[in-house]
Amino acid sequence: MDEQLASAIGIFSEFLDSIPQPVAIIDGGGNYVYYNEESARLDDYKVEKALGNALLDVYPQMDKHSSTLLQSVYKGKRYHNKYQLYFNAAGKPVHQVHTTLPLNDKLGRIIGAIEISRDLSVISNLHDQFVDLQQRLDGEHSYNDVGIITCDPDMQKLIHQAHRLARTDVQVLIYGETGTGKELFARLLHNQSERANKPFLVLNCAALPEPLFESALFGTVKGAFTGAEDRRGILETANGGTLFLDELNSMPMAIQGKLLRALQEKTFSRVGSSAECRVDVRIISATNESPQAMLDGKKIRPDLLYRLNVGYLFIPPLRDRTNDIPLLAQALLKKNGKITGNRVKRISSAVMERLQRHHWPGNVRMLENIILRSLILCENGDELNFILLEDDEPPVPARHPEALPQRGTEPEQPAPSSPPATLAEDSGLSLDEQVAAFERSLLIQYLNRHPNLSEAARRCGLPRATLQYKMKKYGIRLAHSVVDA
Numbered sequence: 001m002d003e004q005l006a007s008a009i010g011i012f013s014e015f016l017d018s019i020p021q022p023v024a025i026i027d028g029g030g031n032y033v034y035y036n037e038e039s040a041r042l043d044d045y046k047v048e049k050a051l052g053n054a055l056l057d058v059y060p061q062m063d064k065h066s067s068t069l070l071q072s073v074y075k076g077k078r079y080h081n082k083y084q085l086y087f088n089a090a091g092k093p094v095h096q097v098h099t100t101l102p103l104n105d106k107l108g109r110i111i112g113a114i115e116i117s118r119d120l121s122v123i124s125n126l127h128d129q130f131v132d133l134q135q136r137l138d139g140e141h142s143y144n145d146v147g148i149i150t151c152d153p154d155m156q157k158l159i160h161q162a163h164r165l166a167r168t169d170v171q172v173l174i175y176g177e178t179g180t181g182k183e184l185f186a187r188l189l190h191n192q193s194e195r196a197n198k199p200f201l202v203l204n205c206a207a208l209p210e211p212l213f214e215s216a217l218f219g220t221v222k223g224a225f226t227g228a229e230d231r232r233g234i235l236e237t238a239n240g241g242t243l244f245l246d247e248l249n250s251m252p253m254a255i256q257g258k259l260l261r262a263l264q265e266k267t268f269s270r271v272g273s274s275a276e277c278r279v280d281v282r283i284i285s286a287t288n289e290s291p292q293a294m295l296d297g298k299k300i301r302p303d304l305l306y307r308l309n310v311g312y313l314f315i316p317p318l319r320d321r322t323n324d325i326p327l328l329a330q331a332l333l334k335k336n337g338k339i340t341g342n343r344v345k346r347i348s349s350a351v352m353e354r355l356q357r358h359h360w361p362g363n364v365r366m367l368e369n370i371i372l373r374s375l376i377l378c379e380n381g382d383e384l385n386f387i388l389l390e391d392d393e394p395p396v397p398a399r400h401p402e403a404l405p406q407r408g409t410e411p412e413q414p415a416p417s418s419p420p421a422t423l424a425e426d427s428g429l430s431l432d433e434q435v436a437a438f439e440r441s442l443l444i445q446y447l448n449r450h451p452n453l454s455e456a457a458r459r460c461g462l463p464r465a466t467l468q469y470k471m472k473k474y475g476i477r478l479a480h481s482v483v484d485a
């Protein structure tokens with residue numbers, strides 16, 4: 001072993017041993033010089049047998065071209081979060097995501113390579129739970145009434161068009177802003193088709209991590225990866241019926257090619273299997289971006305878009321059909337009336353006028369949230385005579401961000417306008433404390449306007465994970481409205 005490599009392993013071995021993930025290091029000749037217990041568990045191989053032996057002796061089914069470690073040593077290649085399927089020493093298939101980097105000496109020469117892996121068996125249970133839940137939900141609910149409430153002429157034409165598309169059995173793409181009711185139209189297309197007595201399944205493309213997506217959609221065979229069992233995916237479960245792909249613009253590009261083949265050939269293979277399954281499924285997809293925007297943003301393969309966009313429905317936003325607001329508001333009042341013991345029967349004319357003047361960036365979903373929030377705060381009478389829009393919510397009082405109310409205290413409502421007037425030099429707070437309180441106030445405003453966490457993160461210009469971190473930091477949680485934790 002190279003002297004510099006041996007020295008480095010000696011220095012960092014305690015740190016590497018403490019990492020709860022498979023870690024392996026080879027020298028310039030392709031021999032293992034470090035191999036931890038997590039690697040041994042995943043590969044079903046003893047540490048002492050691996051150390052000092054060539055990688056290709058441990059994995060006889062690999063060669064220098066298929067081994068990322070050897071490619072890193074021989075060609076200096078770097079791999080970041082790369083998915084790989086390989087067969088371990090016992091011949092069992094293993095699915096993992098790993099990062100592999102070459103190791104260089106002081107002169108820049110490659111003297112070895114290191115690989116840190118993540119075992120994808122941890123998502124196997126998530127996949128099983130996801131498929132089980134989807135199948136149970138499909139069996140427990142019957143959607144005879146899709147619940148599209150409208151008096152708008154354009155919407156009525158759209159419903160008529162949807163009825164005609166339903167009878168043709170073609171793939172349909174539904175485009176509309178968040179909260180406009182795309183899933184309701186998808187259910188209409190299914191319920192009015194010849195597939196109405198077959199399954200209707202929903203897959204939200206934004207709700208699944210990419211490693212889980214393929215197994216959730218196509219299913220798995222036993223041994224495909226650690227912990228995998230013979231399980232049908234959503235596509236196979238929907239056989240004969242309809243699969244609704246919501247938020248199509250979030251589908252990983254790596255999955256789109258396999259889905260395209262399934263649509264063209266009506267066959268696919270489960271993860272870990274070469275056997276082909278035949279399937280007859282109608283795909284209805286929905287997106288909050290226009291087809292052209294998806295193409296421009298390289299979020300969808302053009303050939304897949306053309307295959308899915310045979311029938312096309314555009315759902316107008318609520319602000320363009322204000323005559324629907326009274327009908328929707330009254331229906332939502334009735335739907336959520338149990339909050340007040342069905343005491344509140346109607347909405348006052350003053351409130352209705354305010355609702356019709358509002359711009360509704362969150363569309364019908366936002367309208368329902370506002371109705372629900374106002375019902376919660378409605379104290380007496382059988383008429384809803386006030387409505388709590390984000391434009392008239394009181395500001396958050398100035399206080400130290402660490403002194404947030406505990407869970408169960410009265411929720412406060414944020415202000416969407418300027419920073420609280422009390423955040424000034426005479427407030428007794430430091431600059432950092434004032435900035436933190438102001439940031440918290442702004443986050444609550446965004447979350448009240450956009451209850452969907454992904455949409456709120458996009459509007460804030462933050463990664464979703466960063467928004468979740470800040471919510472935890474400031475004690476903000478999501479319910480029907482944004483409240484203090």
